[in-house]
Amino acid sequence: MNSSVLNKDQILSWLHEIPDPEIPVISIVELGVIRDLTFNDNTLEVTITPTYSGCPAMKQMEEDVIKKLNEKGFSKININTVYEPAWTTDWISAEARLKLQNYGIAPPEGSRDKTALMGEPKSVTCPRCKSKNSEMVSQFGSTACKALYKCKDCLEVFDYFKCI
Amino acid sequence: MNELVFKYLLRISDSGLILAQRISAWTGHGPFLEEDLALTNIALDLFGRSRSLLDYAGNLEGKGRSEDELAFFRNERHYYNHLICEQPNGDYAQTMLRQAFVDAFELLLYTELSKSKDQTLAAIAAKSVKEITYHKRHSFSWVKRFGNGTQESFTRLQNAFHELWPYTGDMFEPIEGETDLVKNGFVPDLQKIKTDWEKIIKDLLEECNIRLPENVYMHSGSAKALHTEHLGFILAEMQSLPRAYPEAKW
Numbered sequence: 264m265n266s267s268v269l270n271k272d273q274i275l276s277w278l279h280e281i282p283d284p285e286i287p288v289i290s291i292v293e294l295g296v297i298r299d300l301t302f303n304d305n306t307l308e309v310t311i312t313p314t315y316s317g318c319p320a321m322k323q324m325e326e327d328v329i330k331k332l333n334e335k336g337f338s339k340i341n342i343n344t345v346y347e348p349a350w351t352t353d354w355i356s357a358e359a360r361l362k363l364q365n366y367g368i369a370p371p372e373g374s375r376d377k378t379a380l381m382g383e384p385k386s387v388t389c390p391r392c393k394s395k396n397s398e399m400v401s402q403f404g405s406t407a408c409k410a411l412y413k414c415k416d417c418l419e420v421f422d423y424f425k426c427i
Numbered sequence: 428m429n430e431l432v433f434k435y436l437l438r439i440s441d442s443g444l445i446l447a448q449r450i451s452a453w454t455g456h457g458p459f460l461e462e463d464l465a466l467t468n469i470a471l472d473l474f475g476r477s478r479s480l481l482d483y484a485g486n487l488e489g490k491g492r493s494e495d496e497l498a499f500f501r502n503e504r505h506y507y508n509h510l511i512c513e514q515p516n517g518d519y520a521q522t523m524l525r526q527a528f529v530d531a532f533e534l535l536l537y538t539e540l541s542k543s544k545d546q547t548l549a550a551i552a553a554k555s556v557k558e559i560t561y562h563k564r565h566s567f568s569w570v571k572r573f574g575n576g577t578q579e580s581f582t583r584l585q586n587a588f589h590e591l592w593p594y595t596g597d598m599f600e601p602i603e604g605e606t607d608l609v610k611n612g613f614v615p616d617l618q619k620i621k622t623d624w625e626k627i628i629k630d631l632l633e634e635c636n637i638r639l640p641e642n643v644y645m646h647s648g649s650a651k652a653l654h655t656e657h658l659g660f661i662l663a664e665m666q667s668l669p670r671a672y673p674e675a676k677w
């Protein structure tokens with residue numbers, strides 16, 4: 264693609280087709296890891312930021328981005344990783360939060376500042392029965408971004424997307 | 428200046444890398460599933476942070492060394508990790524107390540580094556602070572649980588304390604020339620961090636009925652890449668595959 268005019272919305276909508284490798288119901292755009300798109304000397308530069316420093320899915324996301332954009336006709340793609348500003352769950356949209364909940368993952372509750380100060384909430388809403396009567400089982404869940412909770416009403420154990 | 432920053436980056440990235448290698452040995456062997464997941468996640472955070480730091484160090488050095496080359500093709504006399512990070516896992520009390528000592532230190536250090544005049548370092552540090560906050564909450568809660576649990580758990584914590592305490596002083600040893608980095612606003616003064624760290628650890632251990640001893644002999648040497656006998660074994664295991672197959676790709 265030789266057009267030097269960059270249609271960011273169009274490219275974003277293509278990237279929106281890429282699911283998060285670990286939580287396939289939301290896209291990598293909804294996750295908030297795509298930070299910018301620029302076009303220089305026939306190279307499309309995609310700026311991304313990692314969710315967690317050691318998130319093993321980042322590599323997969325990079326490869327998926329390159330594959331998708333190759334399919335769309337871009338041959339020169341450069342992935343630029345930035346750390347500032349640091350990724351935060353505040354970037355996850357309301358729509359994506361609803362998708363998480365329907366998928367069985369409790370979305371982040373409250374603000375990251377409060378969480379940093381007070382720790383994880385004592386109870387979060389169970390994504391299955393919507394009861395607030397739950398307790399934390401472990402600060403660390405199936406992936407770096409999640410904690411493990413247990414609903415005391417329906418007794419289901421569920422993932423909570425940590426607020427950072 | 429770049430050479431000095433390079434060495435400083437090795438000091439902090441090696442510490443994370445070696446501790447991550449140590450605690451990842453618990454994967455599949457944790458006392459129960461949630462703890463197994465917790466330690467694996469913490470190890471991942473540390474590996475990830477070290478990757479970012481080593482990648483940056485390689486760029487600064489300008490010799491084309493990648494993060495992998497820096498991690499897998501240096502021997503122990505070129506590793507600058509803190510001695511405490513290479514100490515054996517021992518039992519779970521020892522693993523958690525080692526983690527608490529390091530987490531408290533890192534939270535103070537990385538909070539200061541997030542204000543560094545070096546913007547890349549500041550950005551990596553700011554991200555790490557979020558993660559270390561979780562690590563510290565986890566390790567501190569375990570130390571308190573051991574200290575106030577049963578006689579058995581208290582004894583284990585106390586034994587771990589005697590084992591590890593003499594390696595804590597080494598975290599506050601600066602590398603040669605570090606004062607220049609402090610003067611230029613690149614890195615914080617370790618003496619200041621030491622004062623805060625001692626207060627935090629004293630409070631933690633008092634809650635566990637362990638009193639800090641005075642005038643204990645402190646090991647040192649890692650700032651000059653001098654290590655205990657453990658590091659060589661860790662590197663042998665960690666580096667064997669890339670050294671046997673240097674061209675191997677994932």
Ligand SMILES: [Zn+2]
Nearest residue numbers: 389392414417
């Ligand atoms: Zn429920």
